[in-house]
Amino acid sequence: MSEPRKPSPAKLMMGILFRDFDLQRRVLKRLCEEFGPMDFLTEPEPFSYTHYYDREMGAGIYRQTVSFLQLAPLESLPDIKFFTNALEKENSLDGRRQINLDPGLLSEERLILATGKNYTHRIHLRDGIYADLTLIYQGGAYQSLPWTYPDYQNPELRHFLGILRMKLAFQRNGRLPRKYITKGENP
Structure with missing residues (x-):
């Protein structure tokens, strides 16, 4: 029998699509x-993966990824989504x-x-909010799945998420991953 244990908190991150830089700021x-200070923000890049959002938002959309310093409990994801929907x-x-x-939660x-x-592939959490399994960590990197959105398949974004994974591990236990500890240091 498995004994339920409280899951570790995760890194709150989100993809942002926008056209207006004043609105973005x-x-x-x-x-x-709402979520505390950012600890990561990519440069805005033209969103060219699909034209799905052009009809609603217009052409010339930019994309960024942001993460926040404060870790978030897994059960907070629906409330985070409600907040971002309202925004x-x-x-x-x-x-x-x-x-x-x-919004999403990045774990190891x-x-x-x-x-x-x-x-x-989505699991209902509560009140009409679903969890979309977007990437899995396997073989030393985050890997796409057949349904992963094209922007999350981007190797550069997955590399950044790998860096955030290392930061998450450090935030949780105060240690760098073994491959970043130099010889002679006490792990």
Whole structure:
């Protein structure tokens, strides 16, 4: 029989799609007010993986990934998604989102994104929010799955997530991964 244990907290991160840099700055400020200081932010890059969002948001969309210093309990993912949904609505124009926020929790084993859409590989958490298993950690890196969104398949983003994984391990136990300890140091 397995005994239930409280899971370790994870690194809160999210993908951000936007066109307006002033709005992006305001939303990042609100996210920091809610979740604490950022500890990672990628440079904005043109979002060219799909045109799915163009109809709602317009052309010329940029993408960034952000993570936050404070670790988050796994059970908080639905509440985080409700907050980001409200922030998207608050910044909508004529019912169209001007910013898209995709929160997720990065653990040493996987990346789970929150979504309101059901599908075969998604597990209902509560109140209409599902956990989307987006990446798994295997063979020394985060690996894509058949349903992984194209932007999360990007090798550069998966590399950054690997760095965040090392930071997460350090935050949890105060130790660097073995491969980063030089000879003679006390692990």
